[in-house]
Amino acid sequence: MIKEIFNVGNGKQISNIEDNIVSLEKARERLQKFQTEREENSIVEHPSEKEETLNSVFQIVQPIVTLDNDVILSIATRVQLDEGLAKLKFHKTIYEDWNFGSVDKQGRSVILNFYGAPGTGKTLTAEAFAGSLGKPIIKLGIAELESKFMGETSKNIQAVFKVATEQDAVLFFDEADTLLGKRLSSVTQGIDNEVNAMRSTLLIELERFNGIAIFATNFAKNYDEAFRSRISHHIHFDLPDLEARKKLWAKMLVDQIPLLEPKDEFIQTASDLSDGFSGREIRTCMRLVLPKALLEAEKNQEDPKVKLEQLQEVIHRIKQAKVEVANSETKLSAKEISTAKSLLGVSK
DSSP states (O other): OGGGOEEETTTEEEOHHHHHSOOHHHHHHHHHHHHHHHHHHTOOBOOSOTTOSSOOBOOEEOOOOOHHHHOOOOHHHHHHHHHHHHHHHTHIIIIIISOGGGTOTTTTOEEEEEEESTTSSHHHHHHHHHHHHTOOEEEEOHHHHOOSSTTHHHHHHHHHHHHHHHHTOEEEESSTHHHHBOOOSSOOSHHHHHHHHHHHHHHHHHHHOOSEEEEEESOGGGBOHHHHTTOSEEEEEOOOOHHHHHHHHHHHSOTTSOBSSOHHHHHHHHHHHTTTOOHHHHHHHHHHHHHHHHHHHHHHTSOOOBOHHHHHHHHHHHHHHHHHSSOOOOOOOHHHHHHHHHHHTOOO
16 A cells, blocks of 8 residues: 555655645635535535534435446445345344344444445445435545534534434445544644544544444555454455446447447457456446547448447557556655655554
């Protein structure tokens, strides 16, 4: 995870934590933006207390997607997800009829951690998880929780757990490594104190919470051990296996798209060639091939049809980009690594 640390400007080093904990001025701008969005889009406002100087703005969404109808996952990932759902489905049997509640006092909560490569469907699955349960979802990140007032971030965390309880909503924390990261051991600035206070508050609220919370991250290694041990289900989002890729390609190749070759041939060939692709990358292939087909048809003055050759070409292009773009092998110096570990609170 040290590779996630970059050199910027005049060699100044910043970590994942510092990247996501913005200046107070930027937080003020975000607050103004949230207030504007609330007025324009009727975002529901839930102040933690009427007397509070800063009102917290949370967007509660009623999902329109479900796991069975809208999410395509690898077999291994879906099995893990179903086990998380089973705890909710069989809660009465486990905790009341079998009396497991006598030794598991906090068994009413379900804390899930979705981790894996970008583009594997973590955010969509969180929304579909809530949709399958018929519950609203509150989507949050560091931007929604931070405050222009020092010390207010912790109060925002308390407020959102309260709202989730009152509304019976699923809490979803995106880019959770910025929230659940290792607490800073060498606290020298006020912002460091704020980070540690935020994480301590989050730990306490998770202990008290009786609902459903979902965390999602591409960088699970950054989690503090205290958070890892409090999460009941760690669900790894694999890249799509062959069967999942076939379903993804079948979904993307909607019936209205004219194809030169049979659709089954498209699906089989594309699924074989796209091994190692995420669902997001498969969608990107379609975004590239459709205008390409139209452009070539216009140039050749022929009826537009997507050709398998065109799809193969864009798949190759994505593979090339995966190797050549944002995949530098440049290594950090020993000093840079040492500084990075210090910033992340890693001793080894």
